[in-house]
Amino acid sequence: MLSLVAAGTVGFLTAFNLPSTTSTTMAPEFPPLKNDLLLRAARGEKTERAPVWVMRQAGRYLPEFREVRKLHEFFEVCRTPDLATEITLQPIRRFSGLLDASIIFSDILVIPQAMGMEVLMNPGPHFPEPLDTPADISKLNTVVDVDKELGYVFKAITQTRMALAGEVPLIGFCGAPWTLFLYMVEGGGSKTFQKVKTWIFKYPEESKALLMRIADVCVDFLVGQVKAGAQLLQVFDSWAGELSPYDFDIFARPTLVHISTNVRKRLAAENLPSTPITLFAKGANYAIASLAESAGYDTLGLDWQVDPAEARRLVKGKVALQGNMDPNVLYGGRDAIESAVKRMCAGFAVDGGSQAWIANLGHGITPGVDPEDLRWFFECVHKYSARA
Ligand code: CP3
Numbered sequence: 578m579l580s581l582v583a584a585g586t587v588g589f590l591t592a593f594n595l596p597s598t599t600s601t602t603m604a605p606e607f608p609p610l611k612n613d614l615l616l617r618a619a620r621g622e623k624t625e626r627a628p629v630w631v632m633r634q635a636g637r638y639l640p641e642f643r644e645v646r647k648l649h650e651f652f653e654v655c656r657t658p659d660l661a662t663e664i665t666l667q668p669i670r671r672f673s674g675l676l677d678a679s680i681i682f683s684d685i686l687v688i689p690q691a692m693g694m695e696v697l698m699n700p701g702p703h704f705p706e707p708l709d710t711p712a713d714i715s716k717l718n719t720v721v722d723v724d725k726e727l728g729y730v731f732k733a734i735t736q737t738r739m740a741l742a743g744e745v746p747l748i749g750f751c752g753a754p755w756t757l758f759l760y761m762v763e764g765g766g767s768k769t770f771q772k773v774k775t776w777i778f779k780y781p782e783e784s785k786a787l788l789m790r791i792a793d794v795c796v797d798f799l800v801g802q803v804k805a806g807a808q809l810l811q812v813f814d815s816w817a818g819e820l821s822p823y824d825f826d827i828f829a830r831p832t833l834v835h836i837s838t839n840v841r842k843r844l845a846a847e848n849l850p851s852t853p854i855t856l857f858a859k860g861a862n863y864a865i866a867s868l869a870e871s872a873g874y875d876t877l878g879l880d881w882q883v884d885p886a887e888a889r890r891l892v893k894g895k896v897a898l899q900g901n902m903d904p905n906v907l908y909g910g911r912d913a914i915e916s917a918v919k920r921m922c923a924g925f926a927v928d929g930g931s932q933a934w935i936a937n938l939g940h941g942i943t944p945g946v947d948p949e950d951l952r953w954f955f956e957c958v959h960k961y962s963a964r965a
Contacts, residue, residue: 607806608743615678615746619809619853619876619897621933627922627962628677629955630748632857633941634668635682639948641667651698652690655683661733662740669744671948675955678745678809678935681734681802685752685813688794689761691726693718696760707764707772711783717790723797730798731805738806749807751798753814753858754791754832758784770819777828784828792832796839803844803852811855811878812836818860818880825864830872833858837873855899859940866891881939885924897933898925902954904938907946911953918957930964 610616614628636642645654645664654660664682686696689704693716697703708714724731738747752760759773760766767773777784799810817829837854844851856868857878868877869892879888879900888898906917918936925934936958942951 607738608741610746610808611743612677612745615748615809615935616853618931618933618935619855621875621894621897623927623930623932623964625931625964626959627925627931627934627936629936629958630676630678630680631938631942631951631954632680634676634680635664636942637944638942638946638951639667639671641671651684652696655687655733656729658729658733658736661730662737665733665737665747666740669741672952672955673744675952675959676745678748679737679741680748680750680811681730681737681807683730683733683750685750685757685815686760687727687730688752688757688791688798691718691721691723691798692761692791692794694761702760702765704761704764708762708776708787709772711780711787714783714787721794721797723794723801727798727801731801734802734805734807738808746808747806748809748811749799749802749805750811750813751795751802753812753817753829753836753856754788754795755820755829756814756816757791758788759816759819770816773819777824781827785831788828788832789835792835795832795836796843799836799840799854800843800847800849803849804847807852808850809853809855810840811857812874814856814858814861816860817858817864818862820861822863825861829858829861830864830868833868833872833874841873855935857899866893869893869896876935878937879939885921889925889927894933897935899935899937901937901939904940904942904946907938907942907950907954911950914950914954915957918954919961922958922961926962931962934962936962 614624618624618628642664649660654664661682665679669676669679686702690696695705734749741747762773762776814829817825820829833856853875855876855878856872856874859880862883865888874896876897876899879898881901881903902917902921906913
């Protein structure tokens with residue numbers, strides 16, 4: 578175990594004698610949670626201040642992350658529980674006392690891999706054999722056993738939850754079907770979305786069927802993550818904003834409802850903890866009101882293109898909110914960060930204090946950010962979101 582982890586970073590982890598738990602056995606006793614701000618805010622409660630974390634908090638802006646990545650390829654890190662645990666803990670350790678959540682180090686593209694596709698990261702995602710036409714669907718695995726294909730994520734979650742020692746809750750996640758389908762068809766990122774738009778407009782029935790197949794894998798994967806120890810779940814629909822409101826209702830919303838409904842059913846049926854679920858449908862600000870009304874999520878993640886007070890009005894108190902500072906404000910220096918955080922806190926405030934709000938950026942933190950500027954962001958959230 579030691580030799581896998583970058584020098585100088587191992588002490589924290591090796592102190593724990595980890596049980597040999599697999600996802601098919603009962604989860605072990607976890608250390609009691611000392612900071613439940615995130616879970617309380619997700620349930621809509623008032624909090625003494627806003628909990629805060631940032632998307633991609635374990636990532637390339639951290640020198641200690643880059644050290645590990647020098648030695649290990651991206652998906653090797655995801656598949657090696659010791660490495661995934663180490664990287665998940667890096668921001669928690671560095672920003673000790675300032676961060677209120679950890680998110681398991683992995684990627685949304687592990688689902689296409691589990692479905693039988695090859696995915697490389699160089700440096701962005703690349704699928705050597707994307708799905709060109711519906712005939713290619715036959716190349717996918719007909720049955721996906723998540724314990725077998727993604728058991729390494731479950732193992733990493735159990736191990737990380739132990740290593741966190743109850744410091745903060747652990748978030749599990751998956752990509753939403755629309756966003757995963759987009760990568761599977763485009764073969765990587767895209768500027769024009771020509772291939773995925775060809776699929777939905779030329780082969781709408783095949784597209785819908787495949788989207789639902791992906792949704793079923795998402796359900797199994799999220800339930801498995803709770804079983805392994807995840808305390809909150811987030812569904813990333815990063816490309817929701819590429820759809821028109823009409824097409825969102827056809828190609829994205831039914832899959833999102835399928836996931837929230839069936840994850841909750843399964844958690845109840847399997848006597849697993851009832852777990853808050855967040856939906857981050859980036860760019861789908863046209864759908865905020867209707868998602869809050871009936872998509873079945875506890876929290877909606879927001880990007881920076883919607884005003885916090887306007888989002889509050891749209892959701893009518895039915896869900897909690899998460900977000901939403903433009904990540905690029907982190908390049909603007911301390912004064913810019915402080916005034917943006919102050920405005921964000923005022924915009925989300927309920928009765929002059931923090932309620933049903935998880936402070937975050939409006940998208941992932943980018944590689945060029947100085948970690949000390951992120952520290953300042955956290956300090957400002959602590960200061961300006963506190964109840965008087
Ligand atoms: O938030 C966290 O700290 C947890 C880990 C996490 C990663 N990816 C690690 C990662 C999470 C939650 C994701 C989700 C993810 N992955 C999304 C949804 C969120 C979003 O950003 O919209 C998407 C679309 C992906 C697919 C993906 N993975 C892309 C497009 C890229 C390249 C983009 C880039 O930043 O260069 C990745 C790679 C990736 N995933 C990195 C990290 C830290 C950087 C790659 C590296 O280490 O070389």
